[in-house]
Amino acid sequence: MSDTRTPGRLFRMWDNDIAYSFRKSPLAIVSGVVALVIVLAAVFAPLIAPTNPYDPSGLNLMDGFTPPMAPNAFTGNSFVLGADNQGRDVLSTILYGARISLFVGFSAVLFAMVLGIVAGLVAGYRGGWVDAVLMRIADVQLSFPSILIALLIFGVARGFIPPSQRETMAIWVLIVAIGLSDWVQFARVVRGATMVEKSKEYVQAARVIGVSPARILLRHVLPNVMGPVLVIGTIGLALAIIAEATLSFLGVGVPPTQPSLGTLIRIGQQYLFSGEWWILLFPALTLLALALAVNLLGDWLRDALNPRLR
């Protein structure tokens, strides 16, 4: 764990098994680049987006439905990817939308990960009734599709929040709903790995010299179970992004004033029949590229961390 002894941290990042398998897999490189480009574009959206879609004063309703790469008949404004029904630049809404989608996705996975790791460590280490109760809950939850659970949590949370705050709280409710619907995967894997690790000698040695259970779990067991957790986390990120898009598409996600990719697709779908395809197509392609790239990265990571496949 000490960084001082090894010279050149960058070199170590470049020269290890996982980095080697990354360099040898063209699919992983392509998806890595696609994911990185979308993430960077989303993070720096305020700097690179041509317009700010949240600023009503910058919008001109006359720009509405401008096709891509063609000047508007009334205003003469031209947009690379066209403009949507309210005259917002589609490219800018996508950049800002990806920002929200990624924020919700990352936060939800992080939430699910922390919850799942804690539950899994405790269940695996303590065993007994704690394990039984946690795993029964996990079993019951696992037999329902996670989107249904997220919807239900979302519905319940809305009931508790006064209507005036529903729009501002929507993103946080969404994160909790998706996170709570996803923790089971983490908990099961961590529990299994913990049960294997806890009977190993280093854990017993630590226990003999009187290290507290919390410290054993966090400092000794956790680093050894992080591999599979990262794999599930990556694939879970793709699932969370899709879950967010699905909920927003169903109209129970983020409000239209701060559209995520799912909300943009929902808006775009309404204009598909009248021939304004660009409002739908570009957000949909972005979502697809993002989800697919993250998914493929997860697949690659799973294979790279699997010692049997090396």
Next chain:
Amino acid sequence: MLAFIIRRVVQSAIVMLVVALVAFALFRYVGDPINSMVGQETSLADREALRTRLGLNDPFVIQFGRFVGNALQGNFGISYRLQQPVMELILQRLPATLELALVSGLAAFILGVSAGVYTALNRRGVIPSAIMAASLIGVSLPTFLIGILLIWLFAVELQWLPSFGRGDTVTLPGGWVTGFLTSSGRQSLILPAITLGLFQMTLIMRLVRAEMLEVLRTDYIKFARARGLPNRTVHFGHALKNTLVPVITITGLQLGAIIAFAIITETVFQWPGVGALFINSVRAVDVPVMAAYLVLIALIFVIINLIVDLLYYAVDPRLRVERSAARH
């Protein structure tokens, strides 16, 4: 065997009780039921009188017992949003969802098994590779995008099929409203059924393919070939038969997922089913409908899981030995 059945039934009953508890907690503590019934000008005394008359001041256990008793009789109260009995609303919309789920489940099973067998027997070639690549897209595309894509292609561009609704329906004796009997009803069913079943179809296809490849490598297939049995007998009589146990299990479990994912499909195609009812209730925080839907879906899931477990146990003798060896 009997002990196993009893244990599973008891487990299912416990799950249902837990779900009922969640549904009741929803019903009772999300928002104030009184507020959603009376107007603003109702006095506090009147509210309190109504509260007592409706039994909302009773102890928790008594209220929960009453909720379970009512639920067993199919009484989930009155929808806040539509002011109709919840059970009536659900029963009106249930046929639409069940017909959709049935057709997509069947299509997924039949097409998935055939495509799986085909790609397992012909591993090289343009068509099997194309099917495998297409299945990858089917797995990674979100359901709602598949629906939109199909609408765009077949309803907007080609104008072959309707893009929303159920078409003309016929009411059968007993109140079941079916879309099977009219041609517009059948046409309206095609796109939603594909959207809903595509994921399950690719899942079944990949499973059948993997299992077939596994089985085709085993000794008894070699012996069957050595005996000079024709390919058709070996492939379908020996190989396929042995892959079907896990496939039936997965299909059964996925039937529940199909009913749940109908929420998305029904929204995309404006299909007047239970899923659309649920999503509108979530938007409007219509708690009685949410609670009833939760109980209904849980019941369907529990029953399917129970049947699948029992089938599994009955169909595969190896499992009986393993389970009894593992548990006792």
